Amino acid sequence: MSKTLDFLNENHDRFEQELVDILKIPSISSNPDNNDDMLVMAELLKVEMSKIGMKNVQVIETGGHPVVYSEWLDAPGKPTLLIYGHYDVQPVDPVDLWDSPPFEPVVKGDKIFARGSADDKGQIFIHLKAIEACLATQGELPVNVKLIFEGEEEVGSIHLEEFIKDHEDMLNADYVVISDTPMFREGYPGITYGLRGLAYLQVNLRGTNTDLHSGSFGGLVKNPINALVEILAQMKDDVGRILIPGFYDDVLPITDNEHNKLSKLPFSPKEFADSIGAPALFGETGFEDLERLWARPTFDINGIWGGFQGEGAKTVIPAEAHAKVSMRLVANQNPEDIAQKFKSYVESLIPDSMEAEIDAMHGGFGYVTDLDNPGLQAGVRALKKAFGKEVDFLREGGSIPIVKVFADIIKAPVLLMGYGLPDQNAHAPNENFSLTNFHKGIESIIYFFDEVGQL
């Protein structure tokens, strides 16, 4: 082990230079103009994997951008890790808000600035360099490892679920490891063990065939905007509790253990509100702030429109009104079930003067890993050893739909060991990644392999 850690020190600068090199490739998956760059990036990863000693290295077609796969399976009897990451990056617009060109990496202080530095090239490189260090100094890994890096994460992982289903045997593993999430605070490693799901719907109300004059018709007809606000106002009560019948039936409450860990995280509502310019925060009463963000479901109206939106005054009763709504879900809520409950509830509120269409558009399950699971505990020990600090137990308020796909098909716990920082600007100008986290990250994965090898 000490030889492996020495290897890290000796190759410290080379690792950074290699990181700079892969960050120069503009692998923007959403832009067809970058299709060749996507292939270049996939080939670079293939070469890198071969070079560090991974086996069965393949660039595999998917119908979209390819998956890069490799494996090292020479640790019989030891657990197998399936490490997922993505080599595609977000678009760079608005490019004039970048302090330096997004594909010309610049180091300032401890941070490297480039598109893809945190999301996710810097993080997949942590795994590659950890593997390289182990194989170079020990000639073997203490665990079996499979790497799967996709090129379509930023466009919704469109072909990945099918790919995983088609390659279920090849991808079979005891644990899935993903490094694509931020830490909660600088200096403190974090492990994310829960994600929220989503149910997204659109409500369309129609009152009449055409827009009407509010003088000539007002008082005789139901205005669809009035009807829409009256319906949507009945989704939550005064204290923020959602009123859709049966909505909370399957919600898994957080355990006392989770609650204790969550309470230890520093969170200032005042600072948080100031950072987004909110006069005050608001949420469901009876729960802590982070609990509301991570472990409680929500109901938000994401868009609403109808009638006259221009300058001045127009006295119209519009024919139609529309809203897009979504509910963040937590384990074990089923998005289809929730969409159906929303639909039934809204339908029960539609007045007979209105026609309604309610379309479920999009959904995904939430996810939570048992804190006692041995792989997660191995990750906690490894992170603590590398960073010298207690590990933050985190959840994520958003969704990473692919996590649930891995969990369901591979039937293995998914460990989210992320090395980004809260101010990493993942989808914004000036994306950056902490070099301290890069190097400590490599160290932590070496410890992690070792810990998992002992399970």
Added chain:
Amino acid sequence: MSKTLDFLNENHDRFEQELVDILKIPSISSNPDNNDDMLVMAELLKVEMSKIGMKNVQVIETGGHPVVYSEWLDAPGKPTLLIYGHYDVQPVDPVDLWDSPPFEPVVKGDKIFARGSADDKGQIFIHLKAIEACLATQGELPVNVKLIFEGEEEVGSIHLEEFIKDHEDMLNADYVVISDTPMFREGYPGITYGLRGLAYLQVNLRGTNTDLHSGSFGGLVKNPINALVEILAQMKDDVGRILIPGFYDDVLPITDNEHNKLSKLPFSPKEFADSIGAPALFGETGFEDLERLWARPTFDINGIWGGFQGEGAKTVIPAEAHAKVSMRLVANQNPEDIAQKFKSYVESLIPDSMEAEIDAMHGGFGYVTDLDNPGLQAGVRALKKAFGKEVDFLREGGSIPIVKVFADIIKAPVLLMGYGLPDQNAHAPNENFSLTNFHKGIESIIYFFDEVGQL
């Protein structure tokens, strides 16, 4: 009188031809390209007024399109009528939906089709031809008459209030007569004795400085669209009653007499709903349909917008949400007072997590004339005599702001004796005017002069 009625028969065809001639002038007040046509139209009216024997005929500058004024004041001791109308017309778009060119009048059956035929050239011509018939056959009028025809009604009568104030003495009268409203049903004359007013406001809510991701923030912040719908849903109760404190304080209930008259008007909710494609009508319980439309105030959301309105799903918590709202008012509600009451009520509902701006944009008083007023009664007798049918007593659900201006400055009852039909398409393609109503209208005004002369 019989000589005067004979004159109508003898000149029946000439009157129609003269109507065709004035309908050929494209006096669209909103289009600067038609400014010359506006002047031509004003000059034509001046010539016509002189020709029929009106005195002190003037085209008076206003800062916009001119007012055409004339008078006949040789009936000392008799009441004075101030007859208002407008010679400007609506734009013609979409012009390809017209069956014949809007300024090439065509007679089909009983109707003449042309822009301005009903609104309002055909109706001001009724008064001119009635005056012509009286002066040609009797050498005098039984009442004093002042004519004021403006050229800016279709652009909000922007200069008229100032004009009336500046010419208060010149315009002094016992009754103001306006023929610019439709009858309720074909064959039955109608007199409109009430109009609704208006208070129009915009509500802007801001929750944060920027749009937020609903996963990363949902549960911690108040969504301004959620807040907006919760606030606006509290404006009305389940039975359509408005909940703004003090909203109904000044509402003048309709009298038993009015109620009786209103009950006699044929109205089929089913046919009305079908005509606008509404599954069913809706309104405040405890009132008849036409009462709700004409004599009860309303609250309508005329526009609402916020967040994502495009195709697909975007999980945004928007920074802002907006609504335009208006209340139709009835006598004796004060639009400023109502706007203030709305504002205070909404402010009391704003959660401390939101910043709000509420802007009063626009307002106007409602109006109602006493049914017992002798001028109105004279009108009723005249209309009945000319049309041979009982007179419908009507109100209008919309606003004609200038009515209240006349009532306040001239301090005289305003009589709305309108000769349009419900399907006249006043602001739409294929505007039309009934020639039966044109001729019976002239007859009714001759009777009306006679009736008022006897007051």
